[in-house]
Amino acid sequence: MKKRLLLFLCIFTLLLSTAAQAEDVTADVPAPAxxxxxxxxxxxxxxxxxxxxxxxxxxxxxxxxxxxxxxxxxxxxxxxxxxxxxxxxxxxxxxxxxxxxxxxxxxxxxxxxxxxxxxxxxxxxxxxxxxxxxxxxxxxxxxxxxxxxxxxxxxxxxxxxxxxxxxxxxxxxxxxxxxxxxxxxxxxxxxxxxxxxxxxxxxxxxxxxxxxxxxxxxxxxxxxxxxxxxxxxxxxxxxxxxxxxLSYRSAAGTTWGDLIAAPAEVSAAPAADDANAIDALIRKMLHDGADSITLQYNRTLTNEEVAKLTRAFTVGVKRHCEQMYNSTSCRSYSSGKVLLTFSSTACDSAQLKKYREETLARAILVHDALWESGYLTGDMTQYELARAYYVWLCNNCVYDEGTVSSSSLSHLAYSALVDGVAVCDGYTGAYDLLLRLEGIECTALMNADHIWTVAELDGKTYHIDTTWGDQGTRVDMSFFGMTEAQSRAKHAW
Known part of the structure; x- marks a missing residue:
């Protein structure tokens, strides 16, 4: 069985250096005559x-x-x-x-x-x-x-x-x-x-x-x-x-909302096939720390339209699986108002709130411990940081080989980071959370039965599958840093 590093359980002395900074003075102009x-x-x-x-x-x-x-x-x-x-x-x-x-x-x-x-x-x-x-x-x-x-x-x-x-x-x-x-x-x-x-x-x-x-x-x-x-x-x-x-700064105090950049503007009535508009609404919700979105259309939606919106927003929120929402309920009103509420199939809303708090706290602990230990250093590129986290997660989580229902915690980043056991959405959620603590933009991509990470590293797009990278006795690096073509050869979507 693989040796589990469990670096986040070690006790470290915080080594937060404060590099001297040059004061920024910026600008001025000539007279307007x-x-x-x-x-x-x-x-x-x-x-x-x-x-x-x-x-x-x-x-x-x-x-x-x-x-x-x-x-x-x-x-x-x-x-x-x-x-x-x-x-x-x-x-x-x-x-x-x-x-x-x-x-x-x-x-x-x-x-x-x-x-x-x-x-x-x-x-x-x-x-x-x-x-x-x-x-x-x-x-x-x-x-x-x-x-x-x-x-x-x-x-x-x-x-x-x-x-x-x-x-x-x-x-x-x-x-x-x-x-x-x-x-x-x-x-x-x-x-x-x-x-x-x-x-x-x-x-x-x-x-x-x-x-x-x-x-x-x-x-x-x-x-x-x-x-x-x-x-x-x-x-x-x-x-x-x-x-x-300055190679390290604690992530302590980071909130879930801090991990998601708020969009400049959102649509109050997106079409079900407008993935960008839907993603912007989800990002705003997550940035604001909410779990629901209110839309307003100029007419009553049909049942079919409501169903399409529900599916589209479910897919959209799963792209941010580190936030641990994977289910959407939708209520439509005759006024054209639509209320979307997000939750998890693994637990009720009160439990999910508790699990989210514990998951973020554990991710911050992992982040700080890896920096304090020197496993992560300030001269690493985004690609190198992402690779280091990939190896760490594969060495600190095992795949849940049992029959996993939709109600299993193994679908959540919580299970991967706290219990050290997960299935693909738990692996991907945990990995994306660690990347986001580093300020790395990432999302999840899925097909009918699998989900993995797509990340922007040093200006380039890479596909990363921590789940399949952790299936053998050693970490399989072929599932890290894949191009889209390489990913398509391994995943159909």
């Missing part, structure tokens, strides 16, 4: 004049003094007047776009024409960036509004060519973000996610706290923009992050 600015005619990255202390609202002892002075010397700003910079002023999207256009033009030695009569002062800059394919239409109609940090990333990340940067923080950002221990307030639903991560990798931003949080919805000050732009044009001013030195 293009006639007063001369940046468009200057050579890129050349200081063409000396700062003479003209901005009386920029104290020589202020943290942003040198950055503002540099902007003036590069010819990127004349201030809001001849004697004021307004360092505490908010940055508008128009100003942000203007600054990006000037940077882009400086690198290329281009000139941007002045605004035409009756045209908004920022329109030439908008037109220039769009012509250079550095700006889309998504900000049209919003230029006078205060810019958010996410919008800052989306606009400025394309201002200079990638050749102007080195990816000094690529490893730190990849490991920290993939393990869900850094930049945790940026996810797949955050606007300009990829641009935000590029700024981290280039050393332009480093986060506002020790966890590298970005605060994507916060607005910007002109003082902040000054510091960011200096980092863009001066490699010596860029940040080098030391996140890789």
């Amino acid at each position: 293009p006639s007063a600015e001369k940046a468009d005619t200057l050579s890129p990255f050349a200081r063409t004049r000396s700062y003479d202390g003209r901005f009386t609202d920029v104290d020589a002892s202020a943290w942003y003094h040198d950055a503002v002075a540099a902007l003036y010397e590069y010819g990127l700003t004349e201030g809001v007047s001849s004697s004021a910079y307004a360092p505490e002023g908010s940055v508008t999207i128009a100003e942000l776009v203007t600054f990006a256009a000037r940077l882009h033009a400086l690198e290329r030695g281009a000139a941007i024409p002045a605004a035409a009569a009756g045209e908004a002062w920022y329109q030439p800059y908008v037109r220039y960036l769009k012509a250079e394919k550095c700006l889309g239409d998504e900000l049209d109609g919003h230029y006078p509004e205060a810019a958010t940090r996410a919008q800052m990333a989306g606009v400025l990340a394309s201002a200079l060519s990638a050749e102007c940067y080195d990816e000094r923080n690529a490893e730190a950002v990849t490991v920290g973000y993939a393990s869900h221990r850094r930049i945790t307030d940026v996810d797949d639903y955050t606007p300009y996610q990829s641009d935000i991560l590029r700024l981290y990798k280039w050393g332009i931003v480093g986060g506002v706290d020790e966890d590298g949080s970005f605060h994507p919805n916060d607005t910007l000050k002109r003082s902040e923009l000054a510091a960011l732009v200096v980092r863009m044009v001066e490699p010596s001013a860029r940040l080098t992050l030391s996140w890789q030195s």
